[in-house]
Amino acid sequence: MFEFVVGSPLNIVLILGAVLVAAALLIWVERRVLGFLNERLGPNRVGPWGIAQSLADVGKLITKEDWVPPFADKLPFIVAPIIVPVVMLLSFAVIPIAPGVGIMDLNIGLLWVLAMAGLGSYSAMLGGLASNNKFSLLGGLRAAGQMISYEVFMGISILGIVILSDSFNLREIVEAQHKHGWFVFPQFIGFIVFVIAGLAETKRWPFDLAEGESEIISGFNTEYSGMKFGLFFVGEYIGMLLLSALIPVLFFGGWYAPFGLELPNAIISGIFWMCAKTGCWIFFFILVRAALVRPRYDQLMNYGWLVMLPLSLLNLLVTGAVVLAQGN
């Protein structure tokens, strides 16, 4: 039997492989589910049910000419698409998947995720700025404004959890939930704000104003083609996967089974429940994409600063007051 230790080479290879394969599959799953929701079939030609569609896409993207527009600013143009997948994969290092399964057991894990999310915003900004194209610049500006705003609420909304669990360590947060129950109940407002802000951070529907293909062509990635565009695309899906894994860890008890439905082996049970919870959230985000319309940019900003910020601050204040009153 394998011995699972956090940070062992086996862990690193397995998790990295699983994340990349899941991100590639996710592209197909999303297109297929969206297809059914729109009463069409979606990609169903490559392999059984079209499951190998992502492989065909990668083949197409790699064989495409790797073109840099002559008017673009070369250095940032090439650096920009690399940032987002790298940063998202680095964030995955601190996600606890099961006892002993994970890449890093960092005492500042939660802050690490926030730091990586902050760096991830450079991808869209630099891409938009370096393309030297009006639509790209508009997309980059939108991305910058949106991400720097929603990062604030995302950070504040999870401070309630830090107060309750007394730690920035994601593993300790999961253990604290095993002891005190899921944090989604005492931190319901924080949970709502976190999901919305996280969705805005990944720039997914309905917060994809930075792309806004009906207004600004394709926003910050207008000038990108081939695998450079592919990196932006994969980065977005890894980001969605990360968010879907982070929500169970922070609010839904991580790898611990709900209602005592444990499987016999602790590690297998942990991996199963973590994947199941992550899958539910992925499915939720796909449904959100099919259901909602994109807001106007000023609506997005007003909503953020006038609703989300006061709500998250209030949540923090009340949580702190209650914990203080109970005397820890």
Added chain:
Amino acid sequence: MNLLFYIAAVVSVLSTLIAITRVNVTHALLYFILSLISLATIFYTIGAHFAAVLEVIVYAGAIMVMYVFVAMMLNLGHATIDQERAWLKPTIWIGPSLMAAPLLAALVFVLLKDTSAAEMGHTVTAAKQVGIALFGPYVLAVELASMLLLAGLVGAYHLARK
């Protein structure tokens, strides 16, 4: 950890130098971000994990984003690059550099002479200790900083008012 510290230190010094000498504002900002990240790595190697991650969140992740945002808003073209190039002539920077060189030499001399430094990377400062220090002995500094931020906020509100 020692090797990591020296690599990060070299990257930090080099990227800062390159950031100063770039004429293109976007490139300068990129190198500046690199310099901040390498500074965070240095913090991490000497055991200040909390400071390291705050360095990335606050400086590299928020303040530099604002800088890039402003660079995008102004959308500076070739005119500013030419202007920067004109300002970066040797006649302008050689005088101050010559005067600053002895100071650098003195600093390096002092650093090399000082052998009292403790072995690094053995004590890790937890977030809790940072919080206790900030709201214990340094609470006045925290309050002053918050008042400065409030003044900035009020000023920004006044400027943005129609």
